[in-house]
Amino acid sequence: MRQAPWRLCALAVAALTIVVAASLVIAEQGGDGTGTERSGPAAATPPEASQSPDPDDLPDGPRGEPRVIPAVRSFDAADGDGWAPAEGVTRVVADGDGPLDDEADRLADEIGAERADDGARAGDVVLKLDDDADTGGEGYRLVTEDHRVTITGRAQAGVFYGTRTVAQAVRGAGGLPEGTAWDRPDRPQRGLLLDTARKPFSADWIKARLTEMADLKLNQLQLHFSDDQGFRVASESHPEVASDDALTKDEVEDILRLARDLHITVIPEIDSPGHLGAVLAAHPEFALKRADGTVTEGAVDIANPEAGELIDDLLREYAELFPGDWVHVGGDEYVASTVSDPEGTYPDLAREARDRFGDDAGVRDLATAWINDRADAVRDAGKTPQVWNDGMHAGGTVKPDEDRQVTYWTGREYGAREPVEYLEGGWPVLNHSSEYLYYVLGEPNDFTYPTGERIYEEWTPAVLRGTEPVPERFRDAEHIPGARFGVWCDLSDAQTPEQVADGIRMPLAALSQKVWDPGEPKLSWDEFSALAGEVVPAR
Numbered sequence: 001m002r003q004a005p006w007r008l009c010a011l012a013v014a015a016l017t018i019v020v021a022a023s024l025v026i027a028e029q030g031g032d033g034t035g036t037e038r039s040g041p042a043a044a045t046p047p048e049a050s051q052s053p054d055p056d057d058l059p060d061g062p063r064g065e066p067r068v069i070p071a072v073r074s075f076d077a078a079d080g081d082g083w084a085p086a087e088g089v090t091r092v093v094a095d096g097d098g099p100l101d102d103e104a105d106r107l108a109d110e111i112g113a114e115r116a117d118d119g120a121r122a123g124d125v126v127l128k129l130d131d132d133a134d135t136g137g138e139g140y141r142l143v144t145e146d147h148r149v150t151i152t153g154r155a156q157a158g159v160f161y162g163t164r165t166v167a168q169a170v171r172g173a174g175g176l177p178e179g180t181a182w183d184r185p186d187r188p189q190r191g192l193l194l195d196t197a198r199k200p201f202s203a204d205w206i207k208a209r210l211t212e213m214a215d216l217k218l219n220q221l222q223l224h225f226s227d228d229q230g231f232r233v234a235s236e237s238h239p240e241v242a243s244d245d246a247l248t249k250d251e252v253e254d255i256l257r258l259a260r261d262l263h264i265t266v267i268p269e270i271d272s273p274g275h276l277g278a279v280l281a282a283h284p285e286f287a288l289k290r291a292d293g294t295v296t297e298g299a300v301d302i303a304n305p306e307a308g309e310l311i312d313d314l315l316r317e318y319a320e321l322f323p324g325d326w327v328h329v330g331g332d333e334y335v336a337s338t339v340s341d342p343e344g345t346y347p348d349l350a351r352e353a354r355d356r357f358g359d360d361a362g363v364r365d366l367a368t369a370w371i372n373d374r375a376d377a378v379r380d381a382g383k384t385p386q387v388w389n390d391g392m393h394a395g396g397t398v399k400p401d402e403d404r405q406v407t408y409w410t411g412r413e414y415g416a417r418e419p420v421e422y423l424e425g426g427w428p429v430l431n432h433s434s435e436y437l438y439y440v441l442g443e444p445n446d447f448t449y450p451t452g453e454r455i456y457e458e459w460t461p462a463v464l465r466g467t468e469p470v471p472e473r474f475r476d477a478e479h480i481p482g483a484r485f486g487v488w489c490d491l492s493d494a495q496t497p498e499q500v501a502d503g504i505r506m507p508l509a510a511l512s513q514k515v516w517d518p519g520e521p522k523l524s525w526d527e528f529s530a531l532a533g534e535v536v537p538a539r
Contacts, residue, residue, distance in 0.1 A: 052121035058147045059084040061175035068168040069509055069532055070217060070516035071523070072142075077179040083144045084175030086123050091116040094127040099156055102261055103127060107163040111170050122147040125166060127159050138219070139184025142166075144176045157263040158184070161217050168215065168535035187461055189430060189482030190515040191220030191264075192508065197227030197278070199441070199489035200243075203251040205497050207258050208539040212505070214262035215536050216512035221259065222267040222328060222484055226314075228277025228298040229492070233268075237313040240282040252321065260323070267386070268318040271330030272311050273300045273370050283310065288336060291347050299335050302370040303352035312377040319381035327383045328407070329374040331391020337367045357397045365398040367391070372401050379403065386430065390416045402426060405481070410434045411465045419464035423474045431461050431483035437511070439504055442491025450485075452506030453525045460518040485511050501539065509536060 061082020065075045094104035096117040104127050108115045113125070120126045126148065133154040135141060140153040140162035151162035165183065169176045192213060194201065210221065225232040230243040233252055247255075259266050277298040280287050286307040288299040300307045319327050336346045342363035343350035353366040375385035389408040392400045394417055406422045409432040422429050431437070436459040440447040461480045462469035469475060485508055487500060495503065509532045513521060521528065
């Protein structure tokens with residue numbers, strides 16, 4: 001018998017009602033009939049079980065080469081759409097309990113991505129360590145393929161620098177092109193020197209510089225915090241020497257924590273036997289006197305062993321506080337070594353030199369021995385000493401010890417020999433060129449503020465003095481491990497901290513390019529400076 005159409009419709013509606021009701025019951029029971037409750041987000045498919053996003057739905061990256069500072073050393077382009085972060089999709093993937101967790105968190109914040117421990121998929125940035133990676137300790141391989149970026153390095157620092165490339169590429173071009181970048185620095189020491197002794201800078205200002213340096217893949221900050229005008233880090237071994245506005249130990253430790261996260265080493269400098277005015281204000285008994293009894297400003301009496309013990313106390317204290325491999329012991333511009341007649345002007349020093357080292361010894365031998373002793377204290381603390389070049393005197397009875405690094409800054413001072421003499425002597429020489437890398441507040445003594453353009457177009461790490469490079473055989477990283485740009489605050493009120501930050505921004509960017517890759521840059525200066533404005537934010 002045929003059913004009437006309306007009866008068929010009624011049966012269908014009833015059947016559908018039963019199905020819907022059953023589904024609601026199952027849902028309320030947690031889907032398994034047990035009655036177990038499940039709350040909102042947990043009821044959704046777990047992220048690790050979700051499908052990889054459809055690449056066709058993801059944004060494409062740019063074409064060409066990555067646009068970053070410093071430029072990547074090598075890039076092999078490939079066919080493909082590249083990568084760009086996708087809102088609500090892109091994640092930074094690294095083991096949450098692993099050594100790259102901090103690097104992953106930082107990058108996720110910077111590009112507005114989520115974090116994930118595993119399950120890499122299209123749209124993601126993946127961070128990986130590989131003990132067998134041919135990247136060196138600070139290098140990385142960055143592969144952009146199928147809308148995914150994978151950064152691989154042998155060590156954390158290399159992976160971190162890969163994340164700097166990603167962050168810059170997102171700021172400037174929105175993402176990365178398809179292909180593989182191989183990148184590593186040419187020089188292991190790359191950084192900034194900051195004179196906080198003559199001009200105090202706040203902890204926040206210093207941390208902003210650290211973040212800017214990390215953007216540029218710079219890895220050292222030398223703190224010159226002791227000089228005639230002030231001693232700007234609190235001391236426990238000799239609290240009397242610290243200035244009232246010195247950074248506290250808590251502030252320094254906060255700076256050091258950030259520096260560690262950014263893979264930057266902070267190098268303390270206690271400059272002696274000159275530049276000790278702040279210490280001598282608290283200990284006038286150690287001041288150096290001329291033959292006529294007048295005091296030599298800022299200079300310590302290097303014939304007094306108790307003065308050496310005081311400086312060694314400070315060196316040991318800061319060698320323990322600062323966790324890096326180096327401590328700078330100064331050595332520059334000691335007045336007793338630079339006058340025309342050291343022995344006649346300072347007869348007590350001359351007598352001590354003869355007593356200790358023989359009749360042929362003089363004041364400069366005693367000064368050399370002073371630095372040797374301070375370097376011994378630093379080595380005993382497990383650090384490598386660094387010394388200014390004009391604290392290394394030629395000839396004489398006492399020789400500078402071999403286990404140190406020379407920071408070469410000048411050809412202006414007495415005893416400042418040609419860089420080749422230090423290189424031939426077997427000392428690694430760090431480039432602090434006063435011609436290109438000295439930002440001296442107020443521009444005294446014929447200094448002019450260095451420009452990024454001049455560094456970018458003329459300078460390389462091999463240009464240690466003047467404008468000409470050293471001979472080819474000495475130009476590699478073994479002989480010249482790197483360079484630091486120096487901010488010296490001779491006329492401290494000439495610029496505000498904000499003006500200093502603005503004034504050194506482009507020189508630092510140019511330095512970063514030339515210590516990462518000393519070769520001829522691909523971009524013109526105008527192109528480079530425009531790119532810096534896009535990818536390295538002012539801090």
